[in-house]
Amino acid sequence: MTTSGTAPRSLLRAWSGVAAITASLFVFVTTELMPVGLLTPVSAGLSVSVGLAGMMVTLYGISAGVGVPFLVAWSRTVNRRSLLAALLVIMAAGNLVTAVSPNFAVLLAARLVTGFAHGVFWAIGVAMAMRLVPGDKASKAAAVVLSGMSIATVVGMPLGTFIESLTDWRTTFLIWSGLSLLVLVAVVLTLPSLPSASAVPVREVFSLPLANGRLRAVMTTVALYVLGHFAAYTFIRPYMEQNAGVAPVWVTGLLIVFGVGGAVGNFVAGHTVTRNMRATFVAACAGLVVSLLLVLLIGHGPVGLAVAIVLWGVSFGAANLCQVNMMLAAAPDTFEAAMSLNTMGYNISIALGALLGGVFATGFGTAGAVWFGVALTLAALLASAARRAPSGSAL
Template sequence: METISTAPSALRSWASVAAITASLFVFVTTELMPVGLLTPMSASLSISVGIAGLMVTLYGLSAGLGAPFIVAWAARVDRRRLLSALLVVLVVGNLVTALSPSYPVVLGVRLIMGFANGVFWAIGVSMAMRVVAERHASRAAAIALSGISVATVVGIPLGTFLESLTSWRTTFLIWSALGAVVLLAVATVVPALSSDNAVPVREVFWLPLRNPGLRVVLFAVTLYVLGHFGAYTFVRPFLEENSAATPAFIATLLIIYGVGGATGNFVAGYTVTRNPRLSFLVAGIGLVVSLLLLLVLGDSTVGSVLAMGLWGVSFGAANLCQINLVLAAAPDTFEAAMSINTLCYNTAIALGALAGGLFADHVGVTGAVWFGVALMAASLLITLAARRTSPTPEPAPVA
C-alpha cells in the first residue's frame, strides 16, 4: 500500500494516527449516542422508542448510500482537508442537535451528519495506514480501529451517564465541543495526503461483481450488522422492561460491553492473521450465543452482565475480522472497497434499527432481540456455505 511520499517524523506520524483514532471515536459515539439516550430522548420529544430509533436508521442510511459517491467524487481532494471538512459537519451537527426544537429537525440534522460519517469510514483506516512507515501500517490500522472500542467503553456509557446528571441536550453539546478539539488536532498534525488507489464512481459498484471474495464478505457483514443493530439499538428499553435496570446499571452494562469490545479486538488481532474466516465464524457464534443469553438470563444481574460482556467481545472481534477480509479481497482498491463496505455496513445499521423499531413497537423489544439472533445466524450460514464454494485468499494482516 502506498505511503506518503515525504515521511514525517515518527512522533508526528503516530500523533496523526492518534488524531485519526480520535476522529473515529467522535464519529462512532455520535452515531450510536441515541442508543444510550433512547428513552429520555423519546420522552422529551414525545415519540415512541421505535420512532426514536430512526435517529440511528437515517444516520446509517445516509452514511451508507453516500459514501461510494462522495469518496469517488472527492478523489482529488487532499484527505486531511476532507477529514477536516467531515469533522466540521460533525461539530455543527451535534450543536444543532443539542438546540433542536423538534424531532424532525433532529432527524434532518442526523441525515446530513450521516454522509460525513460514511465518508470517514471509507477513508479513515487507509489514512492511518499511510501516515506511518509501511512496516507499521498494520499496527496503525489496529490502533485506529481501537477508536470503536474506546467509543463503546468510554463514549457511549459516558454520554448515558452525563444525560443522567444533566440532559441529553447537554450531552450532545459536550460532544460538539469534543469534536472541535479533534478537528483542531487533525488540522495540526495530520500531513497532506492525496487519494490512495481512487476508483471512478462508475466502477466502484462493479467491484463486488468482479470480486467473488469481496462479495461474500459484504453479504456476511450486511447480515450480522443488520442483526446486531436491530437488537443493540433497543438494548436499553429491553433491559428496563425485563430487569427494571436503572440508568446507572445500564451505563455499567454498556461499559462492560465496551470493555468486551476492546478485548475482542485485541484477541482477534492475533487470531485473524492465522485464520481470518474461522476467527469471523467464532465471533459470529459468540454474537448469537450472547443474544440468546440475554433473552434467557437478561432478567438477572449476572445474566445481563455475562450476555453484554460476550456480546461486546464478539462484536469487537467481528469488526476487526471483516476489515481484514475486505483488505484481503481487494488490496489494490482498498479505499474503494471500503466505500462499498461502508455502504453495506451503514445501510445495515439503518435497516437493522428500522426493523428493530418495528418489532419494538408492534411485537415488543424482545422481538427486536430475536430479530438479531436470526440475522446473525444467517451471516454464519452464508460464511460457512462460501467456504465450500469460493474460499477467499489469505489476508494481508490489519492487526
C-alpha cells in the same frame, strides 16, 4: 546532526497526526452510537415512540453508507487534511443542531447530514494515517486509528449515557459538539498537507461485487450479522429497563462491559484470524446467536444481563475484526474500492437493522427486536458454516 535531530521530531509529529485521526474516529463513532444509550430520554423529550426514536440510528447509517462512493469521488481533488477538517466542522454543527432541536424532524435532519460526514471519514481516515508514517509502520498506524472504535464503545457511548443521567440528552450532544471542535484543532495543528493521492471511481465500487463472487459472499454474510446485531443493540437500553428493571447507572455499566468485551474480542481474534479466518468468524457468529438468546433467557436481572452482554461484546468485536480481513482478502487488488464498499454496506446494514428492529420493538415489544436479531445472526452463522471455501479464501 541536524538530520538526526529532525527525524525524531518529524516522527513525533507523524504519530501526533495519527493520534488526531484516532480522536476523530472516536468522535464519529460515538456520535453514531450515542442514541443507543439515549433512546429513552430522547423519545420522552420529543414525544415520540422508542421505535421511532431508533430512526436516529437508521438515517445516520443510511447517509453514512449510501453517500460514500459519490462524495469520495466528488472530493477527489480536495486536500485530505482540509477534507477531514471540513468533516469535523460538519460533525460539530450536527451535534449542536441535535442538541437544540425543537422537534424530532429537525433532529433527524441533523443526523442525516452528519452521517454523510461520517461515511467519508471512514473512506479516507485510515488511509490518511498510513500515509503519515514510514511504510513499515503503516499497518501499525492503521491499527492505532481503528482502536478509536473500541475506545468509543468502551468509553464514549457509556460516558454519554452517564452525562445524560447527570444532566439531560441535549447537554450530552452539546458537549460532543465542543469535543468535535477540540479534535478539529488537533487535526489542524498536527496534520501536514495531504494532497489526494487516489480517488475511488464510483463505477469501480459498484462493479466490483458483480465480478467478484467471493466479495459477494462476504458482503452477504456480513450484512446478516450486522443487521441482526443492530436490530437488537439499538434497543438494548429500553429492553434493560422494561425487562430487567435496571437503573440508568446499570445501563451505563453494562454498556461499558459490552465495550470492554468488544476490545477483548478484537484482541483474541487478532491472534486467531491469521491462523483460520473462517473458523474465527464462525465462532464469532455462534457467540452472537448464543449471547442474544441468553439476553432473552436469563437477562431478567443485572447478573444474567452482564453474562449475556460480555459474550455479546466479545463476539461482536471478533466478528468486526474478521469482516475487515475477509473484505480485504476477497479483493486484495482493489483496496480502496473494497474499503468504500465495506463502509457503504456496513452502514446501510446498521440503518436497516435499527429500522427493522424498531418495527419489531413497536409491534412486539423490545424483546421482539432481540428475537429478530437472533434470527439474522443465526442466518449469518448458517451461511458462514455451510460455505466450503478453499484454503486461503475469505470465507
